[in-house]
Amino acid sequence: MDIQRVVVTGIGVFTSIGTGCSDFWQALLNGQNGISPVESFDTSKYNVHVGGEIKTVSPEPYVTEPQKIGRTSQLGIAAAKLALRDAAVDLASLDLTRAAISMGTTSGEPTQIEEFDDYFVGDDLESAGAEMLNLYPCHHISAHMASELAFMGRNTMIPAACAAGTYAIAHAFDMLRLGQADLALAGGADSFSRITYSGFAQLKAIAPERCQPFDANRKGMIPAEGAGVLVLEPLERARRRNARIYAEIAGYGLSCDAYHMTGGHPEEAGSVSAMEKALLESGVRVEDIHYISAHGTGTPTNDMHETLAVKKVFGDCALKVPISSIKSMLGHTMGAASAIETAVCALATHTDCIPPTINLDDPDPECDLDYVPNQVREHRVGVAMNNAYAFGGVNASLIVKKFEG
Amino acid sequence: MDTEVIRSKIKEFISNAANIDSAKIADNASYVNDLGLDSLTMLEISVDLESEFDMEVPEEELANLKTIQDSVNLVQKYLAAN
Amino acid sequence: MSQRACITGKGVISSLADHPNKLHHALCRGQCGLNPIQLFETEYIGGEVPQFDARVYLGEGNLRPLDRIAQLTASAAQLALADSVWTEDMRSEQDVGIVLGTVFSSVHTIGAFDQIAVRRGPRFVKPLDFANTVINAPTGQTAIWHNLRGINSTLATGAGSGLLAIGYASDLICSGRAAALLAGGAEELSFEMLFGFDRANMLSDSAESAVPFDERRTGLALGEGAAFLMLEAVDQAQARGASILGIIRGYGTAFDPIRGQDADKLQTAMAAAIRAALAHAEMSIEDIHCISASAYGSPMGDRCEANAINDVFGDQTASLPITAIKSALGETLGASGAIQTVALLEHLHQGVLPGICGFKTPEMGLRLPTSSNKNCTTNMKNGLVLSFGHDGNLCALVLSKA
Numbered sequence: 001m002d003i004q005r006v007v008v009t010g011i012g013v014f015t016s017i018g019t020g021c022s023d024f025w026q027a028l029l030n031g032q033n034g035i036s037p038v039e040s041f042d043t044s045k046y047n048v049h050v051g052g053e054i055k056t057v058s059p060e061p062y063v064t065e066p067q068k069i070g071r072t073s074q075l076g077i078a079a080a081k082l083a084l085r086d087a088a089v090d091l092a093s094l095d096l097t098r099a100a101i102s103m104g105t106t107s108g109e110p111t112q113i114e115e116f117d118d119y120f121v122g123d124d125l126e127s128a129g130a131e132m133l134n135l136y137p138c139h140h141i142s143a144h145m146a147s148e149l150a151f152m153g154r155n156t157m158i159p160a161a162c163a164a165g166t167y168a169i170a171h172a173f174d175m176l177r178l179g180q181a182d183l184a185l186a187g188g189a190d191s192f193s194r195i196t197y198s199g200f201a202q203l204k205a206i207a208p209e210r211c212q213p214f215d216a217n218r219k220g221m222i223p224a225e226g227a228g229v230l231v232l233e234p235l236e237r238a239r240r241r242n243a244r245i246y247a248e249i250a251g252y253g254l255s256c257d258a259y260h261m262t263g264g265h266p267e268e269a270g271s272v273s274a275m276e277k278a279l280l281e282s283g284v285r286v287e288d289i290h291y292i293s294a295h296g297t298g299t300p301t302n303d304m305h306e307t308l309a310v311k312k313v314f315g316d317c318a319l320k321v322p323i324s325s326i327k328s329m330l331g332h333t334m335g336a337a338s339a340i341e342t343a344v345c346a347l348a349t350h351t352d353c354i355p356p357t358i359n360l361d362d363p364d365p366e367c368d369l370d371y372v373p374n375q376v377r378e379h380r381v382g383v384a385m386n387n388a389y390a391f392g393g394v395n396a397s398l399i400v401k402k403f404e405g
Numbered sequence: 406m407d408t409e410v411i412r413s414k415i416k417e418f419i420s421n422a423a424n425i426d427s428a429k430i431a432d433n434a435s436y437v438n439d440l441g442l443d444s445l446t447m448l449e450i451s452v453d454l455e456s457e458f459d460m461e462v463p464e465e466e467l468a469n470l471k472t473i474q475d476s477v478n479l480v481q482k483y484l485a486a487n
Numbered sequence: 488m489s490q491r492a493c494i495t496g497k498g499v500i501s502s503l504a505d506h507p508n509k510l511h512h513a514l515c516r517g518q519c520g521l522n523p524i525q526l527f528e529t530e531y532i533g534g535e536v537p538q539f540d541a542r543v544y545l546g547e548g549n550l551r552p553l554d555r556i557a558q559l560t561a562s563a564a565q566l567a568l569a570d571s572v573w574t575e576d577m578r579s580e581q582d583v584g585i586v587l588g589t590v591f592s593s594v595h596t597i598g599a600f601d602q603i604a605v606r607r608g609p610r611f612v613k614p615l616d617f618a619n620t621v622i623n624a625p626t627g628q629t630a631i632w633h634n635l636r637g638i639n640s641t642l643a644t645g646a647g648s649g650l651l652a653i654g655y656a657s658d659l660i661c662s663g664r665a666a667a668l669l670a671g672g673a674e675e676l677s678f679e680m681l682f683g684f685d686r687a688n689m690l691s692d693s694a695e696s697a698v699p700f701d702e703r704r705t706g707l708a709l710g711e712g713a714a715f716l717m718l719e720a721v722d723q724a725q726a727r728g729a730s731i732l733g734i735i736r737g738y739g740t741a742f743d744p745i746r747g748q749d750a751d752k753l754q755t756a757m758a759a760a761i762r763a764a765l766a767h768a769e770m771s772i773e774d775i776h777c778i779s780a781s782a783y784g785s786p787m788g789d790r791c792e793a794n795a796i797n798d799v800f801g802d803q804t805a806s807l808p809i810t811a812i813k814s815a816l817g818e819t820l821g822a823s824g825a826i827q828t829v830a831l832l833e834h835l836h837q838g839v840l841p842g843i844c845g846f847k848t849p850e851m852g853l854r855l856p857t858s859s860n861k862n863c864t865t866n867m868k869n870g871l872v873l874s875f876g877h878d879g880n881l882c883a884l885v886l887s888k889a
Contacts, residue, residue, distance in 0.1 A: 045608045047464075097741075097759075106621055108643070110597075116679065117598055121605040125682075133683025134878075137590050138622060139645040143879045147744045152756075155742045155880055156651070157643045159592075159622035167640060174658065195601045198609040199617035203448065204464060255582070256639035258630045261552065261618035262445060270636065273582075391618060392627020394639045422615060424549035448614040456611050 006176045007403060008346045009243040010087025010231030012079040014059055015330055015340065016052045016224060020082045025347050027329075028355040029376040034330045035211065035222055041194045048206040052224020052331030053192050059227075064148060070109035070135045071191040073144040075227035075336075080145050080185050087231035087243060089183065091149075100153040100181035101142045102172040103188060103229075104164025105335035106390075108138030110193035141189060153181050161390035162295070162332070163254075164188050165228060165339025166398050170252045172232050182237060187229035187339035196334065197223050203262070205299055211332075212359040213296035213325035214303050214367040221297040224331030228340035247346035250284065250383070250399040253277025257393030263301065268309035270395040275313045275387065278397035284383050286314045289321055289399075291348050291384040293341040294371075296325025296357065297332055302389065307367045322379060324357040324372040338388035342398055345384035349402035352380050411480050415473055418453040422446045433474045450476075458483065492657035493889070494733040495724050496571020496717035497829045498563045501816055502534035502710055505544075505566070510826075511833040513815070514841035515862050520816050521694045521708050527678040531690055534710025534817025535676050545632065554596040554619050556675035556713075557628035560587060563713035564629050564669050571717035571729060573667065575634065584637025584665050586656040587626040588648025588672035589821035592641075593619045595677035625673055638665055643821070645876025647740075647781075648672055649714070650824025650884050654738030656718050666723045671715035671825035680820075681709055689877075691784055698845040699782030699811035700789050700855055707783045710817020714825035716832075731889045733832050736770065736869065738884040739763020746879040750791055756881055757795035757873075764871065764883035765799075772800050775807065775885070776867035777840050779827045781875040783813040792875060793853050804854065808840045808863040815844035824874030824882060831870045835888035839864050 011021040016034030018024035037043075038051040059078035060066040066074055080101075084091070112135045119128040134140075142157045154175060160167040165188030172186035200206050200223055207220040238245055255277065257270035264271065279286065295306055311318040326344055333340060348354055353376055360373035381402065388396045416427040423446050436442045442450075447470070451462055454476060460483045462470075470476050497507050502520030504510040513520075524533040541550055541558035544565045553561060564585065573583060596619040603612050618624060623641040630639050642648045642655060649672020656670030674680075684690050684707070691697040691706035698704055724731055741763060743756035765771065778796065782789040797804050812830060813819075819826055834840050842860040849855050868887055875881045 045610070047610075108622060113594065113597055113679070114601060116682070117601045117605050120598070121602055128682070128686065130683050130686035132679060133687050133689075136594075136683065137645075138643045139590065139648075139876070139880065140878075142644070143742070143746060146742055146879070147746060150744055152742050152744055154740050155644065156655075159641050159643050160639070161621045161623050161627075171655075174662065174664075178658065178662065194604065195597060195620055198601070198604045198612050199614075199620055201609055202452070202612050202614055202617060203445075254584075254638045254640070256584070256627070256630045256636050258634045258636045260443070260445075261624070261627055261631065263443070273636070390623070391621045392623050392639060393630065394623065394627065422551055424547075424551055445614050445618070452611060452614060456607075461610065 003177050004234035006173050006232050006249045007235050007238050008230050008246040009233050009238050010083040011246065011343045011346065012082030012086055013228045013340050013343060014075050014079045015226040016054045017329055019057055021086050028326060029353055031356050031358040031374060032329060040192050046201050048201055048208055050209060050222060051192060052222055054225055069144045070112055072105060072109050072189050073141045075191060076103055076141050076145050076189040077148050079187060079227035079229040080149065083185060083229040083231045089231060095182060096150055097152045098182040099151040100172060100175055100184040101146050101151055102156045102168040102184055102186045103142045104158045104160055104168035104339065105138050105141060105188060106159065106161045106164060106190050107193050107196055108159060109136050110195050111191065112136035114194050160394050161392055162334055163338055163388040163390035163394045163396040164335035165337060165342065166386065166388045166396035169230060169339060169342055169398065173249050176232055176234050184232045185229050186232050188335040189227035190225055190334035190336050192225040207298055210359045211298040211328050213298045213328050213357050214364055214371045215360050216362045216364040218298050218300060218303060220299050222331035224333045226330060226333035226336040226340060228336050228343050230343055245403045247349045248401045248403045250401045251278055251282030252398040253281065255395045259393055262391055264305045264389060268305050268312060270393060271309040271389055272312050274395035274397040278399050282399040284399055286317045288383045289385050290379060290381040291354050292321055292323040293345050293384065293386040294323050294325040295387050295389045296327050298327060304366050307369055310369060318369055322354050322370050322372045322377055324355055326355055328358045338386060338396060341386045342400065345386050345400040348381045348384050349400055352378060354379055354381065406484055408477055411477050412473060414457055415476050418450045422449045433472050435472045454480065490661060490721050492660035492718040492735045493721045493724050493731045494716050494832065495719050495729040495731060496567045497832060498566025498570055499714040499826055499829045500536055500559055500563045501712040501826055502536050503816060507829050507833040510830055511837055514812060515839055517842065517844050517860060518815065519694055519844050524676065526676055529681060531681065532694060532708050533676050534819065536711055552615055553628045554593055556593050556673055557625040559675060559713040560625040560673040561629040561632045563715050564633055567669055567715035567717050568633060573717065578634045582637035583635050583667045584639060585626055585630055585635050585669040586640045586652045588642045588652035588825065589674060590643060590646060590648060591674065591680045592622045593624045594679045595675060596620060598679045645878060645880035646820045647824055647874035647876045647880050647882035648821040650828065650872060650874035650882045651740065653716060653735065653825065653828060654884055657735040660718050660720050667719045669715045670718050672822040673713035674711050674820040674822040676709060676711040684709060694845060697784035698814040699780060699784060699843055700793060700849055700853060701846055702848045702850045704784040704786060704789065707785065707818040710819040712819045712822045712826055714822060714829045716828065733889050734887045736885040736887055737764055737768030738882065739767055741881045743879050747877055750787055754791040754794045757792055757875055758798045760881040760883045761795060761799045764885050768885040770885060772803055774869050775871045777870045778807060778809045779831045779870060779872045780809055780811040781873040782811045783818040790853060793855050797854050808865060810840050811843045824872060827872050828886065831872055832886065832888060835867050835870055838866060
């Protein structure tokens with residue numbers, strides 16, 4: 001059986017700076033800030049108070065019965081419907097038993113366990129229902145998406161923390177190449193979580209005001225929520241229906257540091273390995289990469305190690321390739337991040353525009369690459385790379401190519 | 406509170422977090438150089454300290470806690486002040 | 488696909504045994520691993536791993552960073568690595584990966600972490616526990632413990648996740664993306680996990696009423712455990728002189744969009760998953776010699792499964808040996824499909840399919856394959872494992888002994 005080429009025909013995101021595709025992309029290119037004071041829970045006992053919550057728009061209108069499902073599922077459904085609309089998929093022409101969903105997440109539906117914990121600590125478990133079974137487990141996210149869209153094909157949830165979006169897209173890429181599906185919705189979603197916030201706050205890893213990747217004064221990451229879903233199809237199918245094609249997924253590489261749960265490998269071994277595998281599979285040389293969407297969380301250690309990893313892989317080209325972190329605008333959307341960033345890579349190749357790293361006031365001498373500071377860059381992007389690094393030492397790199405036929 | 410009670414508690418926290426036999430921890434062991442603790446484990450121990458003695462260790466003081474004696478001194482200073 | 492994925496090792500931790508052969512014999516003796524749960528206060532019975540001590544499997548290293556589910560996962564992984572003779576030296580030379588299926592993962596740690604924040608305030612949450620509040624924590628901890636630097640993936644696609652993990656891993660092997668992968672599942676019994684099932688009235692209150700296909704069944708008993716297969720590319724296994732224990736012939740999945748609320752749709756989807764597995768394995772119904780069923784004591788679910796098997800196998804159903812191990816181990820959710828597969832491989836090698844623990848009388852009118860509480864001694868090469876989630880995702884897998 002011939003291995004199919006896989007292309008991106010639709011993009012749908014749900015974030016604090018915009019939803020859909022074009023509004024979001026415009027906001028990104030304008031360097032819009034999506035960070036604001038946290039409102040979904042009381043932060044008075046914390047030393048930090050900002051996050052990337054989605055406040056101005058709700059995913060509920062996209063969902064048939066929103067009261068019956070968790071917020072992360074709602075975000076996934078909203079992004080999926082936006083992506084399908086963007087792809088102009090005629091659902092009536094689709095064999096729904098071969099329409100697949102592959103989603104990633106870090107925490108699933110954390111609000112459900114947070115509510116359980118409130119009841120538990122308050123000695124009020126009688127008031128709790130069956131949500132810990134019917135709403136909490138993260139398989140509900142992709143299952144709710146499938147039920148909402150009547151998709152009956154392969155349905156997979158890959159909770160690979162902050163690399164989950166890439167893992168889910170990689171899985172969809174494989175499914176389509178192997179003929180296991182005709183179309184796939186692939187991406188990631190996470191909703192704002194008190195548990196996540198408490199943990200990063202305890203680690204003193206949250207920046208007090210702004211996320212400043214690669215800046216000399218960067219103080220940390222900023223937890224956020226969001227969803228990003230791509231419509232992926234085999235090229236043949238996309239051509240047959242005259243779909244608008246954003247880009248081609250060319251290959252990926254996955255690895256594990258096997259070193260530390262929250263800190264990276266001291267010699268960047270795992271992140272280097274993931275990049276090298278992605279380059280090898282896609283047949284792309286480092287000279288061909290015109291944009292890297294960085295993991296770029298804004299923590300002192302991540303940004304430094306990520307810079308070193310890029311230098312190890314790219315050699316002399318490292319100083320020339322533009323790299324930006326959209327986490328400077330969105331904060332860290334956890335399981336959605338690498339899905340949204342893959343969408344950004346597709347849009348970069350499609351429009352030859354590169355979003356900036358905002359808040360880059362004072363470059364760190366140890367982070368001396370071209371981080372596209374503060375202003376959008378117009379630049380031909382033939383090939384883009386997305387990198388993601390997660391708790392558990394999980395690393396994922398994905399290559400997106402400009403589609404030229 | 407008796408210094409040795411405080412020290413014994415700290416050794417207990419180290420033992421729990423790092424799986425080191427309390428009896429084998431020197432009274433003034435250095436967290437990194439002698440015990441090889443990583444930053445996450447040291448943070449866990451300082452949270453245990455805060456919890457046990459109901460105190461708050463300001464972030465800037467955390468970085469100065471290099472040895473068990475440093476932690477004992479900090480706890481005693483806090484207890485004396487309160 | 489260039490080749491099939493072969494099985495070069497296996498490991499299991501369960502309420503009945505921590506070795507596939509011991510598990511097989513315990514099942515053949517009709518032993519029941521369901522007992523009053525000791526891990527937390529409850530009146531329910533469950534398949535708790537009794538006196539689980541990870542040091543038995545992992546040695547005297549620092550286990551503090553690993554919570555119970557991570558310890559179960561890493562312990563089962565250790566057993567599979569030892570069984571497949573993937574030594575520490577070999578793992579430092581070559582990347583071995585891991586794919587883990589789970590439903591609730593480290594929910595107990597997540598709950599305990601957050602309960603401190605609620606009760607005392609966020610500045611008292613435990614940093615070492617924060618690392619385990621991500622759903623892929625057991626997979627990450629196991630990779631660190633065993634130096635597994637390859638693909639590190641976690642699937643949380645319902646109760647069939649452990650079986651799907653084996654299928655997903657076999658795809659990665661067959662397409663050349665990985666040369667060696669631990670594939671399996673893990674689940675930990677916890678109050679947070681049990682609470683929802685209790686509220687949803689899905690739990691049975693005795694072992695007798697949690698017997699698959701039996702007329703007395705009223706619901707499930709929960710269990711815990713972990714199991715892994717070591718999967719490798721056949722040429723790699725041969726090149727290193729590994730023992731090949733079996734072959735993953737194929738797998739199939741289906742999704743029920745009504746999510747278990749409509750018996751007809753559920754049954755149709757179950758049958759679709761079985762057919763998809765047979766198609767992927769390029770096998771016909773005559774090639775299947777036995778079935779390890781997913782049935783766990785659900786009045787509707789077990790009936791749908793029996794009907795789905797009938798639908799696919801037709802007249803062959805009556806003579807097809809079937810076992811169902813959840814009355815012995817409990818419903819171990821994400822671990823279940825992996826434990827079933829490890830056990831089935833042993834059943835195939837021993838030529839004995841265990842009877843269903845506690846089985847007395849089939850539900851009236853249920854057309855079942857040859858099922859009873861008696862062991863079936865017969866020549867079997869190919870087995871079908873079914874792992875059907877309770878709300879939508881269904882998985883079936885075909886394997887052969889070598």
